[in-house]
Amino acid sequence: MFCMLVTKNMNKLYFIFILLLAAHQSMIHAAPMSFKGSTTSMTQASKNYFSIESSYASSIKESFGVKTVRAKGNGYDTTSGEIFYLRKLMRKNTINSQANLWLFAGAGFIGIKKNNIKEHHVYLSPILQFDYETKRMYGMVSHQVLRAGHENFDATKIEGGFSFYAAGYTEIQPWFILKTKNINSLNNKIKYTPTLRLINKSIFMDVGVSTDGDASFHFMYTF
Numbered sequence: 001m002f003c004m005l006v007t008k009n010m011n012k013l014y015f016i017f018i019l020l021l022a023a024h025q026s027m028i029h030a031a032p033m034s035f036k037g038s039t040t041s042m043t044q045a046s047k048n049y050f051s052i053e054s055s056y057a058s059s060i061k062e063s064f065g066v067k068t069v070r071a072k073g074n075g076y077d078t079t080s081g082e083i084f085y086l087r088k089l090m091r092k093n094t095i096n097s098q099a100n101l102w103l104f105a106g107a108g109f110i111g112i113k114k115n116n117i118k119e120h121h122v123y124l125s126p127i128l129q130f131d132y133e134t135k136r137m138y139g140m141v142s143h144q145v146l147r148a149g150h151e152n153f154d155a156t157k158i159e160g161g162f163s164f165y166a167a168g169y170t171e172i173q174p175w176f177i178l179k180t181k182n183i184n185s186l187n188n189k190i191k192y193t194p195t196l197r198l199i200n201k202s203i204f205m206d207v208g209v210s211t212d213g214d215a216s217f218h219f220m221y222t223f
Helices: 002-023
Strands: 039-046 049-057 062-073 076-093 097-114 117-134 137-144 155-163 173-183 191-200 203-209 215-222
Touching: 049 076, 076 117, 173 203
Parallel strands: none
Antiparallel strands: 039 049, 039 215, 049 062, 062 076, 076 097, 097 117, 117 137, 137 155, 155 173, 173 191, 191 203, 203 215
16 A cells, blocks of 8 residues: 555656656756746655645745645645745855755645535745755754634744765765654644655755655755
């Protein structure tokens, strides 16, 4: 059953990836992530979570995009669609490290199904994220506020890890990342996911399996 679920998710991801490449094929070129005029598309998938989004960087400090998410847990089945704005509030560079503070602001519609009762709400959802990275170490913490009707779907993420070795821009750099995540109402406990991360030029990919045996996949490409 577990293998069938992973295969189903992977097939869905391959199809989405092909569509994204086709949609942006005239813009494809090797370039670093998050640069002015770039388009970034990404997808995430696991047993109870699936999202796909695309955004355009209008400057080196801000982006605009669209996103859709389906998340399940504790008898809830939620589907949402939003437009969002991303702003880099702060960046601190040193010779060997970089620190960033980001603000995400999303607005959209969410459908909530629980106990055969369906509700639909409009929501506003801010996210504050801080990350720190060197060539060999990485850390991130973020918190999202998402309230819909009487429901609380606030989400907290903490990630940290290390690179197996330093690599140049044109080389594949592997990382080990431990991800922790909790979504209010949907999760009974914090989810821990050991993850292998691969970064090469404008490609970013995570593959992991949580301590509960839930496989997850995250792919991002910047055009």
